[in-house]
Amino acid sequence: MSKRSELLDFALLGLLHEGPAHGYELRRRLNEALGAFRALSYGTLYPALSGLLDRGLIAQSAGDPGARGSAGATSGRNRIVYEITAAGKESFEQAARRIDTAAYEDDGFGVRLAFFGRTEADVRLRILEGRRSRVEEQLETVRANSTRSRERMDTWTQALQRHGEESTEREVRWLTELIDAERRHPTDPGPQP
Known part of the structure; x- marks a missing residue:
């Protein structure tokens, strides 16, 4: 399984951990919350959902045929609703505890950060520190x-080079602030918007 597929599975399980949803809603929420999946197509989403179903990590049921669609009109047809199973919750929790290099990379970090509310404090801290270390390495390379x-x-x-360097410096500062906050209050739900 590719890293992107693993990230998508993790994100889907994380969203379904919050409550049942149909495919359209899952796609919309992924696109809103996770920059790595902005271009997520239904041709990517539904095979991922099918794989999660096959592994018993989610279940599906027919939704309410009178449910309102995105434009407020009733669709007149049943929508398939997906729900996380006990095995899916356990799989998500195991993945949330996993710390590997993918957790520090651009796509992986964004997905992991989106679900920090369901991640243990020591794991959050290690991921933040790993990401900061990775970004500091990138900053040194850019400067050199x-x-x-x-x-x-x-x-x-x-000018483009300076912009890249300044953006990377900002990310290091932001990560340092998150790390400091996490060390001070490891049980807090996270930074306030």
Whole structure:
């Protein structure tokens, strides 16, 4: 199974952990909450749901045929509603406790962060620290490349390089703030918007 498939399964189980939903709702919530899945198509979603069904991690049932669609009109047909099973909850919890390099990468970190509310404090802290370390490595690489090639760059390329460096510095500061907050109050649900 690819890392992206694992992330999608984790995200689907996390959303269904919050309550049953139909495919359209799952896709909408994934697109809203998880930047990594903005381009998620139904051709990706439904095979993932099918795989979770086959493994017994979710169950499906026919929804209310009078349920209102996104435009407020009734569809007149049953929508399939997906619900997490006990095995799915256990699988999600195991995945939430797992710390590997994928948890620090761009896509993986965003998905894991979206479900930090259901993640143990020590795991959250290790993931945040791992992500910060990864981003600091990226920052050093950006700075080294910038220093080596600055004289060969035009002003536009230099501006782009500075923008990348400043964005990476901001992420390091943000991660440091999250880590500090987590160390002070490990039982808090997270930063307030």
